[in-house]
Amino acid sequence: AGAAALVMSANPSLTSDQVQNILFSTAVDLGAAGRDIYFGYGRVNAAAAVAAAGTAPAADTTAPxxxxxxxxxxxxxxxxxxxxxxxxxxxxxxxxxxxxxxxxxxxxxxxxxxxxxxxxxxx
Structure with a gap:
């Protein structure tokens, strides 16, 4: 929750999904490449997440x-x-x-x- 709060304070306009995606995409991958059962998405990199939040794009409203x-x-x-x-x-x-x-x-x-x-x- 601490890293999420830092990300939201860096950019209060982010949605909870955007905060989650920023935390996942900036995590330091551990173990097997990508998400795995032992390390999840990896170790949170709070500094990278806060930096990414400052440049986060507008909400994506188009489904993939x-x-x-x-x-x-x-x-x-x-x-x-x-x-x-x-x-x-x-x-x-x-x-x-x-x-x-x-x-x-x-x-x-x-x-x-x-x-x-x-x-x-x-x-």
């Missing part, structure tokens, strides 16, 4: 477009699956999360967006 590029169709998958995603936004895409049953199982922060998903834990 996202689609699964592979695997396609209604076929059943099993084992280790390569998942490709197309994502675009008028402002930019900071991160693409792959969710299974509402839980984030993988994240990618740079296009082309792709994941290697172990489907064996899901019925």
């Amino acid at each position: 477009t996202v689609s699964i590029a592979a695997p396609l169709g209604s076929s059943t998958v099993s084992g280790l699956i390569a998942v490709s995603v197309n994502a675009a936004d008028n402002v930019g895409v900071a991160r693409v999360d792959l969710k299974v049953n509402g839980t984030v199982v993988a994240s990618d922060v740079a296009g082309p967006y792709g994941f290697s998903w172990d489907s064996t834990s899901v019925a």
